[in-house]
Amino acid sequence: MTQHKINTSQKVSDEVKKTTCYMCACRCGINVHMCDGKVRYIEGNRDHPVNQGVLCAKGSAGIMQHYAPSRLNTPMRRVGERGEGKFEPISWEEALSTATEWLAPIRKDDPSCLAFFTGRDQSQGLTGWWAQQFGTQNFAAHGGFCSVNMAAAGIYTMGGAFWEFGSPDWERTKLFMIFGVAEDHDSNPIKMGLSRLKEREAKIIAVNPVRTGYNAIADEWVGITPGTDGLFVLALIHELMGAGKVDIDYLCRYTNAPWLVIDNPGGADDGLFARNEAGEALIWDKKADKPCAYSEKGITPEMAASVSLADGRRARPVFALMADKYLDDKYSPEAVAEATGIPTSQIKSIAYQLAKTAFEEEIVIKQKWTDWKGETHSEMRGRPVSFHAMRGISAHSNGFQTCRSIHLLQILLGSVECPGGFRFKPPYPKPSSAHPAPGRPKGPETPLSGPPLGYIHGPEDLLVEADGSPQRIDKAYSWDAPFSAHGMMHMVISNAYAGDPYPVDVLFMYMANMSWNSSMNSGGVMEMLKAKNEDGEYVIPKIIYSDAYESEMVAFADLILPDTTYLERHDCISLLDRPICEPDAVADSIRWPVVEPDRDVRGFQSVLLELGGRLGLNGMTGEDGKPLYKDYADYIINHQRKPGIGPLAGFRGEDGSQSGRGDPNPGQLDAYIDNGGFWSEELPEAARFYKHANQDYQDWAVKMGFFDAPQPVTFQLWLEPLAKFQLAANGHGEHIPPEHIKEQIKACFDPLPDWYAPFEGERLDNVNDYPYHAITQRPAAMYHSWGSQNSWLRQIHTKNPLYVPGPICDEAGLVDDDWAWVSSHHGRIKVQIKRMEAVNNKTMWTWNAIGKRRGAWALSPDAPEAKKGFLLNHLIHELLPGKGDGLRWSNSDPITGQAAWYDLRVNIEKAEVGEGVSEPAVPAQEPLKENGQTELRYGQEWTS
Amino acid sequence: MTNLPQEPTKKLGLVIDLDICVGCHACAVNCKEWNTGGYGNALSDQDAYGASPSGTWLNRIHSFEAIPQDAQGQPVPSDARIVHFPKSCLHCDDAPCVTVCPTGASYKRAEDGIVLVNEDHCIGCGLCAWACAYGAREMDEAAGVMKKCTLCVDRIYNDNLPEEDREPACVRSCPANARHFGDLADPQSDVSVMVAARGGVDLMPEQGNRPVNKYLPPRPKTSSCASSNEEEAPNLVKLAQENTRGGAAQSGFLGWLDNALSRM
Amino acid sequence: MHPAKSVIFFTTISGAGFGFIALLSLAICFGIAAFDTALFTSAIIAVGLSSAGLISSTFHLGNPQRAWRALSQYQSSWLSREGVLSVITLAAFVLWLGSAFVTGHAPLWIGAAIAILCGLTIFATAMIYAQLKPVPRWHSHLTPASYLGFGLSSGILLFASLTPSVTALGYISMASLILAWAIKMMWWQRADKTGRDADGSTLATATGLTGYASVKLFEAPHLTKNYLMKEMVFEIGRKHATKLRRISMGLGFVLPFILLMLAAFFGAPIIICASAAFLLHMTGLFVERWLFFAEAEHVVALYYGK
Numbered sequence A: 001m002t003q004h005k006i007n008t009s010q011k012v013s014d015e016v017k018k019t020t021c022y023m024c025a026c027r028c029g030i031n032v033h034m035c036d037g038k039v040r041y042i043e044g045n046r047d048h049p050v051n052q053g054v055l056c057a058k059g060s061a062g063i064m065q066h067y068a069p070s071r072l073n074t075p076m077r078r079v080g081e082r083g084e085g086k087f088e089p090i091s092w093e094e095a096l097s098t099a100t101e102w103l104a105p106i107r108k109d110d111p112s113c114l115a116f117f118t119g120r121d122q123s124q125g126l127t128g129w130w131a132q133q134f135g136t137q138n139f140a141a142h143g144g145f146c147s148v149n150m151a152a153a154g155i156y157t158m159g160g161a162f163w164e165f166g167s168p169d170w171e172r173t174k175l176f177m178i179f180g181v182a183e184d185h186d187s188n189p190i191k192m193g194l195s196r197l198k199e200r201e202a203k204i205i206a207v208n209p210v211r212t213g214y215n216a217i218a219d220e221w222v223g224i225t226p227g228t229d230g231l232f233v234l235a236l237i238h239e240l241m242g243a244g245k246v247d248i249d250y251l252c253r254y255t256n257a258p259w260l261v262i263d264n265p266g267g268a269d270d271g272l273f274a275r276n277e278a279g280e281a282l283i284w285d286k287k288a289d290k291p292c293a294y295s296e297k298g299i300t301p302e303m304a305a306s307v308s309l310a311d312g313r314r315a316r317p318v319f320a321l322m323a324d325k326y327l328d329d330k331y332s333p334e335a336v337a338e339a340t341g342i343p344t345s346q347i348k349s350i351a352y353q354l355a356k357t358a359f360e361e362e363i364v365i366k367q368k369w370t371d372w373k374g375e376t377h378s379e380m381r382g383r384p385v386s387f388h389a390m391r392g393i394s395a396h397s398n399g400f401q402t403c404r405s406i407h408l409l410q411i412l413l414g415s416v417e418c419p420g421g422f423r424f425k426p427p428y429p430k431p432s433s434a435h436p437a438p439g440r441p442k443g444p445e446t447p448l449s450g451p452p453l454g455y456i457h458g459p460e461d462l463l464v465e466a467d468g469s470p471q472r473i474d475k476a477y478s479w480d481a482p483f484s485a486h487g488m489m490h491m492v493i494s495n496a497y498a499g500d501p502y503p504v505d506v507l508f509m510y511m512a513n514m515s516w517n518s519s520m521n522s523g524g525v526m527e528m529l530k531a532k533n534e535d536g537e538y539v540i541p542k543i544i545y546s547d548a549y550e551s552e553m554v555a556f557a558d559l560i561l562p563d564t565t566y567l568e569r570h571d572c573i574s575l576l577d578r579p580i581c582e583p584d585a586v587a588d589s590i591r592w593p594v595v596e597p598d599r600d601v602r603g604f605q606s607v608l609l610e611l612g613g614r615l616g617l618n619g620m621t622g623e624d625g626k627p628l629y630k631d632y633a634d635y636i637i638n639h640q641r642k643p644g645i646g647p648l649a650g651f652r653g654e655d656g657s658q659s660g661r662g663d664p665n666p667g668q669l670d671a672y673i674d675n676g677g678f679w680s681e682e683l684p685e686a687a688r689f690y691k692h693a694n695q696d697y698q699d700w701a702v703k704m705g706f707f708d709a710p711q712p713v714t715f716q717l718w719l720e721p722l723a724k725f726q727l728a729a730n731g732h733g734e735h736i737p738p739e740h741i742k743e744q745i746k747a748c749f750d751p752l753p754d755w756y757a758p759f760e761g762e763r764l765d766n767v768n769d770y771p772y773h774a775i776t777q778r779p780a781a782m783y784h785s786w787g788s789q790n791s792w793l794r795q796i797h798t799k800n801p802l803y804v805p806g807p808i809c810d811e812a813g814l815v816d817d818d819w820a821w822v823s824s825h826h827g828r829i830k831v832q833i834k835r836m837e838a839v840n841n842k843t844m845w846t847w848n849a850i851g852k853r854r855g856a857w858a859l860s861p862d863a864p865e866a867k868k869g870f871l872l873n874h875l876i877h878e879l880l881p882g883k884g885d886g887l888r889w890s891n892s893d894p895i896t897g898q899a900a901w902y903d904l905r906v907n908i909e910k911a912e913v914g915e916g917v918s919e920p921a922v923p924a925q926e927p928l929k930e931n932g933q934t935e936l937r938y939g940q941e942w943t944s
Numbered sequence B: 001m002t003n004l005p006q007e008p009t010k011k012l013g014l015v016i017d018l019d020i021c022v023g024c025h026a027c028a029v030n031c032k033e034w035n036t037g038g039y040g041n042a043l044s045d046q047d048a049y050g051a052s053p054s055g056t057w058l059n060r061i062h063s064f065e066a067i068p069q070d071a072q073g074q075p076v077p078s079d080a081r082i083v084h085f086p087k088s089c090l091h092c093d094d095a096p097c098v099t100v101c102p103t104g105a106s107y108k109r110a111e112d113g114i115v116l117v118n119e120d121h122c123i124g125c126g127l128c129a130w131a132c133a134y135g136a137r138e139m140d141e142a143a144g145v146m147k148k149c150t151l152c153v154d155r156i157y158n159d160n161l162p163e164e165d166r167e168p169a170c171v172r173s174c175p176a177n178a179r180h181f182g183d184l185a186d187p188q189s190d191v192s193v194m195v196a197a198r199g200g201v202d203l204m205p206e207q208g209n210r211p212v213n214k215y216l217p218p219r220p221k222t223s224s225c226a227s228s229n230e231e232e233a234p235n236l237v238k239l240a241q242e243n244t245r246g247g248a249a250q251s252g253f254l255g256w257l258d259n260a261l262s263r264m
Numbered sequence C: 001m002h003p004a005k006s007v008i009f010f011t012t013i014s015g016a017g018f019g020f021i022a023l024l025s026l027a028i029c030f031g032i033a034a035f036d037t038a039l040f041t042s043a044i045i046a047v048g049l050s051s052a053g054l055i056s057s058t059f060h061l062g063n064p065q066r067a068w069r070a071l072s073q074y075q076s077s078w079l080s081r082e083g084v085l086s087v088i089t090l091a092a093f094v095l096w097l098g099s100a101f102v103t104g105h106a107p108l109w110i111g112a113a114i115a116i117l118c119g120l121t122i123f124a125t126a127m128i129y130a131q132l133k134p135v136p137r138w139h140s141h142l143t144p145a146s147y148l149g150f151g152l153s154s155g156i157l158l159f160a161s162l163t164p165s166v167t168a169l170g171y172i173s174m175a176s177l178i179l180a181w182a183i184k185m186m187w188w189q190r191a192d193k194t195g196r197d198a199d200g201s202t203l204a205t206a207t208g209l210t211g212y213a214s215v216k217l218f219e220a221p222h223l224t225k226n227y228l229m230k231e232m233v234f235e236i237g238r239k240h241a242t243k244l245r246r247i248s249m250g251l252g253f254v255l256p257f258i259l260l261m262l263a264a265f266f267g268a269p270i271i272i273c274a275s276a277a278f279l280l281h282m283t284g285l286f287v288e289r290w291l292f293f294a295e296a297e298h299v300v301a302l303y304y305g306k
């Protein structure tokens, strides 16, 4: 018998269109194979700097998202009550004129009555600028509840952050420590990187209460108790400093370790740097026996002794202060073992491994380079230890300090921006001082003084009224959270509801599921959105929302602006926002409509530009008073932030031959499309390491337009702006915090990286009432709430169990599939559990954002996501347990305002099965349309 | 043709590295995406947006929790590990799924050992799925025919794809590079070398199916108790004692600092 | 394993049908039955049962219109052999009987051959299951033995109810019941000792994660049931196994046996007793066969933590 014959060379597609994935924020390049005008197959783009051809589960399920029945079809106006989900379709003209009618008067009277908050946004370059032109300071994206601790700690300490703005030197590192990461924004690059490490048999140490995913494949696991990483890292620092295993040369050259700090307890200058007239910080030169500006060449710094300045004041080098602090026995491995849940021997062993790898396995690249002081170096010396950290570190009320501790450890080892270490991605590093302070409101019909989000350097930069009360609706940049560089989106709704500090008129949101998984206290937030005044009007009068899908938030909006899917619109992944650069290359990219929308939907950015034009905003309105830009594509090409600098850095100039700076190029988008949807340019060889101090890099960065003059960074181990706040809390200076905040500032704003216990546990009357920790993790195959509408992805995570450590199960008498009540100071939820051993034994966890509201996302109301899925968010309150002082303390990092999701403390007890449904069971929202589709055979028409 | 071919000279298959698989499901979803419009019928989904969604997949990711044992053979739950475990057809040499098939729809290719289903001949009796110990075959409910991993036979020889893309979709997309494709009959091939070096194993060898696909077991890990490093660790402590713990910590540390600075 | 109704019906009914055909053929050979109209009726019933069983077996097919293809792979496939054998057996039986009716004469050795073919057909049916190594409970010589035993017992009961004149059949029926259920009890006994790990398959060998104190499923690939779980990880059967075994024996053995005793020793009308015994026996067999599937564990369940 002959074997069946098959055609192994089937036609794959008619055409391949290269664009950028947006199944998550990682921004991978994709090849979209088109057949008969439909998407046949999506694969990774091999040439793309981010993913180099690979594609994750979400990216591969793009087809099912693009064609999901949950897509919105048309603009809508609410007809039922808020939260019900009842709408009537309206035309775009009606939608846009309604929005204009709502917004124009606000701009005339008081622009701050508009709160404009965007979520999973990749166009803050545009949205922030729009808010600035509108004149409202009440703008932010999701960073405040996401990872501002990471971003701010990185920028303030070393001019760049882990997050997406840097990466381990995957090709050279020999010891890699990863703290608190499940998926990350860099999800494909991290997986690729871990794989590279494994190939080279480099060691991976994972610090995480849960041993799944990346942590499962690590060579060593540190099953830490949540919120104690700072202690663990400071114990490592204690060991390394005690053993003299720190890179003194590196510290002298690149950090403020030798800078002199005024030693004047009780004085108004205590803790500030000694500076010369020009304001430059001073270092004591031992050879010359006098202070010199830190920028001078050839200093032999005093690192230990207390010195006397010319004016008689005493000062001590930062390094001496560090020795005082970190050599203290309270940071010894023995002292922290119990709190961290990490055995003393393991802490010591890790300290040893760090020292050994950094100092005995040094690597050297023969590459001449010149530093910013003009000194040339014949080689680039590398300490092949690198770190990465994400939300497990940042989503705590001590996250800023913990993240700074991690940076301090890296810097002590001399492993930042060196071969084998942690590397910045251009346009970083950039000193915090090079970022503008947050823009200030300037009154009606006037733009803000600058972009709404920025970096503050002292109390004088806060956005507070004369009486100290916050100027922003989210209280960002107030005494509550001075360094809140990304705003505090998680506080907007509750503050607007409470009218604290003031009420708003319009809440305008984009791409954020704020009534559900992106809010703390989701149940409470839904009530706030529905709440009415005595006069029957909603407390938050008007809500405009742009979503592409039938999310939980849609049901709470008054006006819906339906967005396109990511395959239907232009997007710009810009150097002005969160670009796709790599340590060795600068890069940005676009999305473009590879499929035409088949519904009455419009790209949000285009809509925003049109609204800007209708409102007459600066830069968006033509001389004829009409919108200046035809659409977002037009803006991407023609908008210039500064002469020669636009949203895209590639193919600039009339003929597209320039990069970085250059005139707008009408063919720019086509050039991107021809190039695979992105542009990238490699750094000169000599500019690739030590970017913070590398003159070659600095010159190149200026040429590219990252900054207009070189901006070298001196790593700030001692963070002077924090010292300024402590001084203010002690009553010094013009800007004094309100009484009730003083103690918190004194306790938490240590200018040296420090650890204090996470707030929620500390604020409980009796910690033993809630002896356990509960956290969430990102599932790799699901993106927040929006993966559940995807028929393929939802089969993987149709519901979420709570994973409970074996010892807790034994104590509570729980076995697999039991139902349990989990309670916090704020509420209780009923969930189904699974036993697990590979987890810190005080910590239970679940996958994030799987639980859905009934009726949402075009799922049937009895979908398991709604019946057995659940959100931990119902247990997390946006405010801390009351202290009886009548004050509202936000459940956030006191420095940055970062939402402290992972401070949650809980208890657990067995529940009756009852109906076998998780609680709280939020009543259904009305589905927008019947979804009759039950069986899918996607692709049947192309099969052979 | 349900008789198995004589030992094929080429045995194409996959090598899956459990030491690096992070359980991300990328390979599984990309497999579904490629194959739903590729060889044979679409991979259908039932009750796609309803209470009990299910669908046809050719590759699925399981995760297991393994509890190591100490020298006395006692379990050490505190050192429990998670192992992510992808599973698709292993293209067995002695494939029982082939020999049980009554119609000849199931066959093993003589030229490269790939086990395939001729869906035009398949009656959907399900017997081959019963015969497979690994659960590598799934009946498509909509088409009523048996689906299984084709080793992307419509990619690996496809002239319409660039040379470098002629590899299985799951291998091409795996972000962690945990999946490798090659000829396991050739001892010189990359995959064979990898299997030899890492002690690649067969799944359920006792079933006697002689799978072609191999799994590379997780490498040994340092236990969280870190006792294995006890010997090395004291070095740092000793260094610390010499430098700082002699007298007051401060003066010891400063002594070291002086030295360090003068060496600069 | 998932107990598909059509397959339960197929295996039990066609077993009875072929058992009956075998007995009829032998009866003719040995001159117990003649080529008369009564035989004609019996033959119709026999062929009807067997074909009904065969036809029902196509009900669970995804593409029954192509069922004919299943006859092609007799070289390797027991399912194919079963198909081919049943077609040949039925055809031979019908032709043989037909020629006897027409010519009034038929070679008796053919009858013997048909009886053997019937046995082979039932054997082939059983081998579809017995060959499956991943289902250790089925993977045994006792499986074809048990199928043959039940083919015989149900065939004889049916024969007895249609041939009341032959009193010896009552005793033979009782003997066949004892034989069939004795084999089945041996089968059960073995099955109870034959776990999923009978061939050494454990989650450790299934995953290659050997050398650990234990391995357990942490997270299944998909959280709702997929084809494999529906088909091969059927758990309800095992829960009620003991009760159902009693029911199957009560219906399939005890009651028919009592009925036959009543007829043999207490003069109850054999025609009623035997037909009732047959019907009860078949009902018992449905339960037995449901359990045969529902209790069976497939090694693939290991991967699903079951």
Ligand SMILES: Nc1nc2c(c(=O)[nH]1)N[C@H]1C(S)=C(S)[C@@H](COP(=O)(O)OP(=O)(O)OC[C@H]3O[C@@H](n4cnc5c(=O)[nH]c(N)nc54)[C@H](O)[C@@H]3O)O[C@H]1N2
Pocket (backbone or CB within 6 Å): A119, A120, A142, A145, A146, A147, A510, A511, A512, A513, A514, A517, A518, A519, A546, A547, A548, A549, A550, A551, A552, A553, A563, A564, A565, A566, A604, A776, A777, A783, A784, A785, A786, A848, A849, A872, A873, A901
């Ligand atoms: N318990 C707990 N809660 C958490 C976290 C946690 O770790 N634990 N993490 C927090 C963090 S870091 C984050 S970032 C948030 C994320 O929470 P969200 O920012 O709310 O993210 P999504 O759930 O993805 O919701 C985004 C919304 O964007 C919509 N959308 C998707 N694509 C498009 C599009 O193309 N256009 C438009 N206009 N809309 C679109 C979706 O339909 C959805 O309604 O969750 C936070 N919540």
Ligand SMILES: Nc1nc2c(c(=O)[nH]1)N[C@H]1C(S)=C(S)[C@@H](COP(=O)(O)OP(=O)(O)OC[C@H]3O[C@@H](n4cnc5c(=O)[nH]c(N)nc54)[C@H](O)[C@@H]3O)O[C@H]1N2
Pocket (backbone or CB within 6 Å): A024, A025, A058, A146, A147, A179, A180, A181, A182, A183, A184, A185, A186, A187, A207, A208, A209, A210, A224, A225, A226, A227, A228, A229, A390, A391, A392, A393, A396, A775, A776, A777, A778, A779, A780, A781, A782, A783, A784, A845, A902
């Ligand atoms: N697939 C997928 N990818 C995503 C997202 C998604 O929804 N799905 N969301 C994107 C978004 S918005 C974000 S912000 C990023 C977040 O990316 P990640 O930072 O990876 O976010 P989380 O899942 O919150 O992971 C937090 C990790 O920290 C651990 N952890 C919790 N508390 C502590 C602690 O105190 N110490 C330590 N050491 N670890 C701790 C948790 O166990 C978990 O593994 O992911 C992005 N990427």
Ligand code: SF4
Pocket (backbone or CB within 6 Å): A021, A022, A023, A024, A025, A026, A027, A028, A051, A054, A055, A056, A057, A058, A059, A060, A187, A188
């Ligand atoms: S990580 Fe996945 S979902 Fe995110 S952009 Fe890349 S391919 Fe798309």
Ligand code: SF4
Pocket (backbone or CB within 6 Å): B020, B021, B022, B023, B024, B025, B026, B027, B028, B061, B084, B086, B173, B174, B175, B176, B177, B178, B179
């Ligand atoms: S894509 Fe790779 S890492 Fe992810 S589950 Fe598959 S094999 Fe594992």
Ligand code: SF4
Pocket (backbone or CB within 6 Å): B088, B089, B090, B091, B092, B095, B096, B097, B098, B115, B131, B132, B133, B134, B135, B136, B137, B148, B209, B211
């Ligand atoms: S894994 Fe299963 S389906 Fe694949 S060849 Fe082996 S027995 Fe057949």
Ligand code: SF4
Pocket (backbone or CB within 6 Å): B100, B101, B102, B103, B104, B105, B106, B117, B121, B122, B123, B124, B125, B126, B127, B128, B129, B145, B146
């Ligand atoms: S389901 Fe199809 S391939 Fe499998 S045994 Fe039956 S006919 Fe053969």
Ligand code: SF4
Pocket (backbone or CB within 6 Å): B030, B031, B032, B034, B035, B058, B059, B088, B089, B148, B149, B150, B151, B152, B168, B169, B170, B171
């Ligand atoms: S080889 Fe192809 S068909 Fe097989 S699992 Fe991989 S992607 Fe799927």
Ligand SMILES: [Mo]
Pocket (backbone or CB within 6 Å): A142, A145, A146, A147
């Ligand atoms: Mo986030």
